[in-house]
Amino acid sequence: MKLLLHILIFVLIALSSANSLDTKNEDACARIAIEYQKSNKDPEFSANYSDVKACLES
Numbered sequence: 928m929k930l931l932l933h934i935l936i937f938v939l940i941a942l943s944s945a946n947s948l949d950t951k952n953e954d955a956c957a958r959i960a961i962e963y964q965k966s967n968k969d970p971e972f973s974a975n976y977s978d979v980k981a982c983l984e985s
Contacts, residue, residue, distance in 0.1 A: 955982060956982040
């Protein structure tokens with residue numbers, strides 16, 4: 928019974944970590960998309976459409 932409880936806790940921690948990684952990836956993609964929008968107006972920003980697309984596909 929104690930082993931089952933440990934396994935359940937481990938699975939819950941693993942799932943919450945996976946969700947956290949997805950959120951971080953979405954945040955990174957959002958930052959790249961914002962830089963892409965800015966790069967259309969200001970050459971100082973250097974994000975490409977392919978960067979945004981690759982981030983969203985990963």
